[in-house]
Amino acid sequence: MTTSASLQLDLDEILRVAKEAAVLAGDEICRVWLHDDASDSLVTKSNDVDLVTATDKKCEEVIFQLLQSKYPSHKLIGEESSGADCNYTLTDDPTWTIDPIDGTTNFVHRLGLSCVLVAFLHEKDTKVGVTYNPISGEMFWAVKGQGAYLQTKDGTTRKIQVSRTTDITKALLAMDPGYGRDDKSIHRYLSVQEKILQAGVRNIRTYGCSGLCLANVACGRFDASFEEGSWQDETGPKIWDLAAGKLLIEEAGGVTRDVTNRASKEKPLDILQRSSFVAATPELADQLLELIYSAK
Secondary structure (H helix, E strand, C coil): CCCCCHHHHHHHHHHHHHHHHHHHHHHHHHHHHCCCCCCCCCEEECCCEECCCCCHHHHHHHHHHHHHHHHCCCCEEEEEHHHCCCCCCCCCCCEEEEEEEECCCCCCHCCCCCCEEEEEEEEEEEEEEEEEECCCCEEEEEEEECCCCEEEECCCEEEEECCCCCCHCCCCCEECCCCCCCHHHHHHHHHHHHHHCCCCEEEEEEEECHHHHHHHHHHCCCCCECCCCCCCCCEEECCCHHHHHHHHHHCCCCCCCCCCCCCCCCCCCCCCCCCCEEEHHHHHHHHHHHHHHHHC
């Protein structure tokens, strides 16, 4: 029988390995960023705006090698190894999800808004999550039940929490169009954006990096973040984009919601869906969800 103390030691070690994995990938990202062409061996996946580079694949390889050496019985779900059709299954077994470069388009264009995402799940629940931006040197992490933290480039570590914003007129939010470029996707995105602007939102940012959007909500820089998508249209974030960030938000005192249909709006974010919605407070979440659902 596993005691709470031994479980705590296990999660501490898992966090240490998750951080090590993120830094290994981050070192590779920085090497290419400083010395090479980030678009080397650039190819597309689901469409012309869904990119992958040789660096994405290299970073996933170094993470996989470390995790397999430490935990050979654990399952691994990585963005590049899952392929364009996102072929993976989440079980109750100890499982790691990895996005070696979240924000590949930003990386290719040398915009410093990319991160490495590493999460550990057991019984389909995220226990440890790490989000690392190697360009800025910021690392966010959370362990289930222990709060969320940020370590800056100078080594300073502090506990983080979401903002206290309850009204949309005081909110700065992140909203991303995803990969959909068909008329339906474009209309949907612009309709939602119009509703939010009409409601008097303070402003909207588009980061092109789901992981950093969630991390920035967790530390109070953004007040909310969302991105819609669907399996049918092959658009929207995926499990490796969401697993670490969902834990960060919850441990920082924030709200996650399932936006797949109105009837489920009180349910937490489902990391097996293709949509993301997080907010600092329930009041702000309710306002934004009503606007999203009212858009035609």
